[in-house]
Amino acid sequence: MYAMTIPEPGGPDALVWAEVPDPTPGEGEVLIEVAAAAVNRADLLQRQGFYDPPPGASPYPGLECAGRITALGPGVAGWAVGDEVCALLAGGGYAEQVAVPAGQLLPVPAGVDLADAAALPEVTSTVWSNVFMVAHLRPGETLLVHGGASGIGTMAIQLGKAVGARVAVTAGSAEKLAQCAALGAEILVDYREQDFVAEVKAATDGAGADVILDIMGAKYLERNIKALARNGRLAIIGLQGGTKAEINLGALLAKRGAVTATSLRTRPVAEKSAIIAAVREHVWPLVEAGQIRPVIDRRIPLSQAAEGHRVLDAGSHIGKVLLTR
Incomplete structure (x- = not known):
C-alpha cells in the first residue's frame, strides 16, 4: 500500500507519499480500507519530530479515519467485512489501509457521508471524555471553549448546547466568531482585542465558567483559574501556549476548583474503547438526529497531505480539514 x-x-514537505508494507490485523483488530482521514495538530507535532507514536502503533500520522472493513483479525465479533466505519487511531490514518482495535470503531452515522465521518472520532472522543466524563458539564452551566472555531471547538459548542449548557468561546476573527455563534455559542470573545476573563464574568453576572476546555496550557492557566466559577473544572487538552506555569493554589482553593490534564493518543486500548462506547451511546444519537454535525473546512487529496498541514499551520480554517482518497 501507499502511506x-x-x-x-x-x-x-517532510511528508512523503511512499509505498510501504501492507498492515495485517492482529488479535481483536480489523483492517480498514481508508476513504478519508482528518488532520489534527498532533499530526503536525509528529511531523516535526515532537510527538512520537506510542509503542506498537503505526509510524504514519493520522489519528482518525473512515472507510470500509476489508478483513477481521482473530477474536473480532460484531463487525463484518464491508461495514462502513470510522475509527479512533493511535496512528496510521494517512494511508490506504490501517489496522485498528475493534473497540475503537464506530459505525458511520446515518445521514453522514463516509468521508465526512472521518472528522468525528477524535473530536467526539476528546470532547465527551473531557467535558462530560471528567468535568461533568451539566444543563444550565456555562462552558468556555478556547479555540471555538477549531475541530475540537466546533464539536464542543454543539455538544454543550445539546445538553443545555450555555457556551462561551474565544476565537481570533469576526468570521470565526460568527461561525461559532451559528453553532450555538452565546458568549463570543475575540481574544486579540478582549479579555476573556472579563467578558465571561460580565456575561455570567460575575460567576464565571463552570467548565473550561483549554488548548493553550501554560499561557492561559492563571487567567483560566480567574475565569472559573466556584466549583469550576478546568480541563486542559493542549499545550499550544507552553508547558510550564505557576499556579496560585490559593485562588484555586478559594473557588474549590479542579484542574485536569489529559491526552487521548497514549491511553490503553481498554480506556479508548470505553470512551468510544460512551460516544456511541450518547453522541451518535445526536448526530443521527441532526443536532450534531461534523464541521468540514475543506477536503484535500490524501497524497497532498502537506497542504492540509499548511492550512492548520496558518490557523485560518474553521472545523476539520479532511484528507480524501
Whole structure:
C-alpha cells in the first residue's frame, strides 16, 4: 500500500507519499480500507519530530479515519467485512489501509457521508471524555471553549448546547466568531482585542465558567483559574501556549476548583474503547438526529497531505480539514 511517511522531521514537505508494507490485523483488530482521514495538530507535532507514536502503533500520522472493513483479525465479533466505519487511531490514518482495535470503531452515522465521518472520532472522543466524563458539564452551566472555531471547538459548542449548557468561546476573527455563534455559542470573545476573563464574568453576572476546555496550557492557566466559577473544572487538552506555569493554589482553593490534564493518543486500548462506547451511546444519537454535525473546512487529496498541514499551520480554517482518497 501507499502511506504518508516522515523520513526526516521537518516542515510540511517532510511528508512523503511512499509505498510501504501492507498492515495485517492482529488479535481483536480489523483492517480498514481508508476513504478519508482528518488532520489534527498532533499530526503536525509528529511531523516535526515532537510527538512520537506510542509503542506498537503505526509510524504514519493520522489519528482518525473512515472507510470500509476489508478483513477481521482473530477474536473480532460484531463487525463484518464491508461495514462502513470510522475509527479512533493511535496512528496510521494517512494511508490506504490501517489496522485498528475493534473497540475503537464506530459505525458511520446515518445521514453522514463516509468521508465526512472521518472528522468525528477524535473530536467526539476528546470532547465527551473531557467535558462530560471528567468535568461533568451539566444543563444550565456555562462552558468556555478556547479555540471555538477549531475541530475540537466546533464539536464542543454543539455538544454543550445539546445538553443545555450555555457556551462561551474565544476565537481570533469576526468570521470565526460568527461561525461559532451559528453553532450555538452565546458568549463570543475575540481574544486579540478582549479579555476573556472579563467578558465571561460580565456575561455570567460575575460567576464565571463552570467548565473550561483549554488548548493553550501554560499561557492561559492563571487567567483560566480567574475565569472559573466556584466549583469550576478546568480541563486542559493542549499545550499550544507552553508547558510550564505557576499556579496560585490559593485562588484555586478559594473557588474549590479542579484542574485536569489529559491526552487521548497514549491511553490503553481498554480506556479508548470505553470512551468510544460512551460516544456511541450518547453522541451518535445526536448526530443521527441532526443536532450534531461534523464541521468540514475543506477536503484535500490524501497524497497532498502537506497542504492540509499548511492550512492548520496558518490557523485560518474553521472545523476539520479532511484528507480524501
